[in-house]
Amino acid sequence: MKLLLIAICLSVLAFVSHADERQNSFHQNVQNLLKSRQQHGLQYHHSASDLNEHYKYPSQAEPGAANSLPNSRDRWIGVKMSAKLYGPGKKHIRLLGENQQQNNKGNEINKESYPGSESTETISNSRKSPTCSCTKFLSIFNDARTITSMRRVNERNLQASGFIMQDDDIGYTEPGANLINSGAENRNAETITTVAGLLRDREDIDVNSILNYAKCLHCRNLTLTSHSKYRSIDGFGNNLKNPFWGTSGTPFSRFGAKAYEDGIHSIRKSVMGNDLPSPRKIVTKVLLQAQKANPPTQTPNTLINMLVLYLTHDMAFQAPIEGSYDNENIRCCSNRNKNVLAPEFSHSACLPVTVPENDPFYRKANVKCLNMVRAQQSSSPCTLQNGEILNKATSYIDHSIVYGSEDLDTRKIRTFSSGKLRIPSNKVLPTDRFGNYLQSSLRLAVAPIGAVWPSIFARNHNKLAEGLAAVNPQWDDETLFQEARRINIAIFHSGIFSGRIIETIFKKRINETYKENFDASTSLEFSTAYRIGHFYLQPEMLLIDETGTTEKVPHSETLGRLDLVENYFEATVRGLLQQPVNYLNYSEEIFNRFAKNKDGMGLDLLSIDIQRGRDHGLPTFLDARRKSGFKADFKTFDDLTEIFPQHNVELLKSVYEDVEDIDLYVGAMLETFSSLDEVLVGETLGYVIGHQYQRSVGGDVYFYTHKVNPHPFTDSQIHAIDSFTFNHLICQNTNVEFVPKNWLIVESPTNPRVACRDYTRFDFQPFAMT
Ligand code: HEM
Known part of the structure; x- marks a missing residue:
């Protein structure tokens, strides 16, 4: 008996020390990868010119x-x-x-x-x-x-x-x-x-x-x-x-x-x-400095923030x-960002951000100017x-990040065999025959966590092509490619609209029939609205291995490091599923360290968001409220206490000269801060988003449920598509073990985990052509 106990103790000890070793090696491997400063496809600064x-x-x-x-x-x-x-x-x-x-x-x-x-x-x-x-x-x-x-x-x-x-x-x-x-x-x-x-x-x-x-x-x-x-790759002719x-x-x-x-x-x-x-x-x-409402009890996770990122970049590319x-960027600031360049040395597209003298972060490096070039x-x-x-992307919700926005791009990443995309085993996104990712997909993977959704949908394309080939052996490469793409897009439409993702996070129900006079082009205000995602970003990327060991890497260390997702895809997905969105304050990674230089000084992405709104000629906050039909006849800052807490009104008063000057992004963020406990965006952006989705659905003749679709889905096909939820999608295209029942909300006793093996495969039978 004693011997048995000793044996059990020894094996427990061995297991624990083995687990320790595994944890240490996970930690060590991630750290080694980070040290290897190997850049993957993205450049943030230019190689020094050999000019005097x-x-x-x-x-x-x-x-x-x-x-x-x-x-x-x-x-x-x-x-x-x-x-x-x-x-x-x-x-x-x-x-x-x-x-x-x-x-x-x-x-x-x-x-x-x-x-x-x-x-x-x-x-x-x-x-x-x-x-x-x-x-x-x-x-x-x-x-x-x-x-x-x-x-x-x-x-x-x-x-x-x-x-x-x-x-x-x-x-x-x-x-x-x-x-x-x-x-x-x-x-x-x-x-x-x-x-x-x-x-x-x-x-x-x-x-x-x-x-x-x-x-x-x-x-x-x-x-x-x-x-x-089939819908064209560039959206023409819809x-x-x-x-x-x-x-x-x-x-x-x-x-x-x-x-x-x-x-x-x-x-x-x-x-x-x-x-x-x-x-x-x-x-x-x-x-x-703004005051914010308390977060809700059920918190969305970072994977949904990444889905919204994917969705907007599918529809918008400015x-x-x-x-x-080639490879030389327009310069709008003088040496080491000391000042705005004088007009005679400045490109006509320059619209740099001036930094006040007493800036809490930049003053230590005497930075007075942040580079920004007009769109x-x-x-x-x-x-x-x-x-x-x-807009370099198609406005339609059509996975342009995966398939590209022009035929030439799509041709580069197709294998032209069995309808598949080329996804080498060590890569997460489709590549050309030299192993390079498309530039259009790289822009989403500026931070590597952005690569997860395009990767899931690209893998799903190949799974769909395989499944369709099994039930339709007579189909050629072209038919398999087009049908797999068509169903892949339909799964996306279904998840977002019928699966009520939009409704859950933005409280908007979109259920439009086709209307020929609806222009589905993405609005500038819509893409600005989704820049709120910058607020919800946590400071760190989480990597969680199968034992639950967690590595945290600050986002500014991850930029351009697609190798992190290439090497730790599942760890990245687990991290995104388990990491709640940020509700506290913007992360310094976003407002001081984005694309930082070797001294740790980076851009302020939020200043760029505001300045970009001015570059795009967006309506002011109050004009956007007027257009949305919300009350906007506020004559003085104090009148704004009807929609904002006094503290936030005082903040606005300290920077703007007039209530009519308030930038859309700024007013809309303050609205959002006041409604954090209920919904992810305030009322004006909520309206803008709803207005856009009406057009995205109503103005897209190929939308998966439209009866006028030139190549419509049958009822049983729509049923198969709707039954394949995002839980199925994640489980079928990654090797994670569990997803929360409601995948976009962090796991909790009311939202328990469900084993991936419980999610069935996509039902191809309704797609078999007899
Ligand atoms: C993961 C870290 C992220 C980084 C490093 C990042 C970086 C950027 C950059 C550099 C821009 C272009 C700024 C400009 O020149 O105007 C941008 C635009 C944008 N970002 Fe982010 N972003 C991140 C996450 C997100 C998230 C989570 C969302 C939404 C959920 C989001 C939504 C947007 C949108 C909608 C635009 C405008 C896109 C366009 O119109 O082309 N971003 N972001």
């Missing part, structure tokens, strides 16, 4: 460095709109109100039934404006083209003489920014924006009427007579009358009217006529304007839209 230092940072740049943002367009076309129209310091809120009535897609805004919206209204341009002939217009168009090319030459020269980002600068590169031949697209759109300025300055023509001159281009609007059986709606490489739509100071593309000012406060000041004085030379512009074919922003 003197040329890189001309000494005269420092004294002349501007305190306020250079208004680049002023230098080229002499736009001095605010002074000309409104006079300095004069309130022009009425005029902005009138401009608001303009809709970027034409003159008619269709306000269909959605809470707070009115019936259809036709907008006419109330201002009587002079006109010009097509001959005159075309001559102005040519001048604009010359101005745009001259500007390019000047900027190329600046970059050739060293005005590019360097290793030590604080800044980052958006992977895939140069996709979809966007350089040319952006140049054309910039020309149109320049035309708007010239028409107004030379001919006194109202910028809102520039659309009328599209007829001078003799461009024939394309319409289609029938749909293709809407027969407007085949470009939602296509990659066309502009974002707008929920509200665009708010540029000159109505064209220059940055909004305070209604008092001064520059708006620095975004960084707003971050440190308002967002980081990117900063590219430098003239690429776009104009829909056969229209003359000025100041619109390019």
Whole structure:
């Protein structure tokens, strides 16, 4: 008996010490991987140029460095709109109100039934404006083209003489920014924006009427007579009358009217006529100090935050304007971010964030400027839209992160055998034949946790292709590929809408039938709304092995490190399932250390979010509330106590000059902070999100439940799709052992874990073609 006990004790000890060893080796392996500073595909800083230092940072740049943002367009076309129209310091809120009535897609805004919206209204341009002939217009168009090319030459020269980002600068590169031949697209759109300025300055023509001159281009609007059986990769042809709606490489739509100071593309000012406060000041004085409601009792996990990230990047891809030379980024700040570059050394696309002197973090390194480059512009074919922003992704919910947004990309990652995508065993996403990931998918994996969902859906594609081949041996590669893609997209649609994910986290029920007049293009406000995900991010990536041993890695250490997910995929998924979203305050990883340099100084992503909103010409917070049908007639800051706690009102008062100045992102975050106990976004963003999803579902003829779908699913197929929940999806495409019953809420006694083996495979029988 004694011997038996000793044997048991020894084996327990051996097990424990073995478990210790395993824990230690998991820890050691993760640490070794992190030390190996091997970068995977992403670059945050540029390799040092071999140019002489003197040329890189001309000494005269420092004294002349501007305190306020250079208004680049002023230098080229002499736009001095605010002074000309409104006079300095004069309130022009009425005029902005009138401009608001303009809709970027034409003159008619269709306000269909959605809470707070009115019936259809036709907008006419109330201002009587002079006109010009097509001959005159075309001559102005040519001048604009010359101005745009001259500007390019000047900027190329600046970059050739060293005005590019360097290793030590604080800044980052958006992977895939140069996709979809966007350089040319952006140049054309910039020309149109320049035309708007010239028409107004030379001919006194109202910028809102520039659309009328599209007829001078003799461009024939394309319409289609029938749909293709499968949705195209780039979204083209989904809407027969407007085949470009939602296509990659066309502009974002707008929920509200665009708010540029000159109505064209220059940055909004305070209604008092001064520059708006620095975004960084707003971050440190308002967002980081704001009072918040308590978190709810049931907390969503980080895996749902990653799904929202995946979903938005499927629908939205804005990117900063590219430098003239490969791998060289436009520089907007002087050496080591000491100051904003003087206008004569600054690219016209520069829109850096000024950092106040007394900044709690940056002052120790004397940083006064954060690099930011304006977004690429776009104009829909056969229209003359000025100041619109390019969306490089298809707007449709169609897994563009996995399949790409253009045919060329998709062809690179297909094996052209059995309908499958190429996913090498040591990779998490589809690759080209050289083992490289697509740039369009890399941008989601800036932080490696972002790679989990695209990986799950890419694996699922191959599982679907295998299952379909088993029940339809007669199908060729093309049919297998298209059918697997079609079902993979349907599973996504079903999970989000029928599976009520959207309803659970945003309290919106979306159940639209197809409407031909719905433009599914993603709105800029929608993609801004989802930047709230930056608040919900925890400071660390969690890696949890099968014994429960947990490794925590700060996000700023993980950027570009796809090798972490490649080596520890399951540990990453367990970490995401078990890590609650952050409810406390923004993480420093996001507001001080994003893409940090070797001294640990990084960008402030929240300042970029605010500045990006100004770059995109988003409506102000109150204008967005007005558009959503919520109360917005707040005359003073104190009136805002109706929607915000007094503390938060005081914070706003300390930075903004007027209630009408409040940026959408800032007001919407404060609304969100007040409703944390109930829902993940406040009422305005909730409305914007609902408005978008109505179009995403109602404007997508291929949506999986639509009867008008050119290749509709049968009822039994829809049943198979709906029965394959996200729990099934996670379990079938990873090797994790358990998922919480409601996968998006962290495990608890009321949300217990369920073994993955309990989830059945996808039912292929309804897809067998006899
Ligand atoms: C995992 C860490 C994350 C990092 C490092 C990151 C980084 C970034 C960066 C660098 C941008 C572009 C900023 C600009 O130039 O305007 C961006 C945009 C954005 N981010 Fe994040 N982000 C993260 C997580 C998230 C999450 C969790 C969400 C949502 C749940 C989210 C939603 C968005 C959206 C919607 C945009 C705009 C996308 C577009 O319009 O193209 N991000 N993010």
